Amino acid sequence: MALLALAVQMWALYHPDPVDAPALFDVPHLDKVVHVGLFWVTTWALLRVLPAWAAIGAMVLQVAASELIQGFLPTRSADVWDAVADLGGIALGWATWWWREQRRAA
Numbered sequence: 776m777a778l779l780a781l782a783v784q785m786w787a788l789y790h791p792d793p794v795d796a797p798a799l800f801d802v803p804h805l806d807k808v809v810h811v812g813l814f815w816v817t818t819w820a821l822l823r824v825l826p827a828w829a830a831i832g833a834m835v836l837q838v839a840a841s842e843l844i845q846g847f848l849p850t851r852s853a854d855v856w857d858a859v860a861d862l863g864g865i866a867l868g869w870a871t872w873w874w875r876e877q878r879r880a881a
Contacts (some may be wrong), residue, residue, distance in 0.1 A: 777823065781821070789844060791848045791849070807856060808860075811855075811864040814860075814865050815864040818864065819868040821834065828870075835865065838862060842854065855856075
């Protein structure tokens, strides 16, 4: 699960030529929702197989790397609000993992 989530995330973040989305995806700020979802699922999946410090650290590095790299791609752009959405996804991934761990311990 973690490898699949990471592969999907990498493709979505680093593909140099994003697919033209149909009109459905012309919803304002929908890309931020996608960023939250990508980092939420990937963080949660990594937390299931790595120590928390490693999973969270890797995801925070991914935030910085993805925005830096997207800034150099001709069809992409770096966006501080994407990074904020990414960090929100990391927080949600951690919260989901933590909540499940608490329920398992009870």
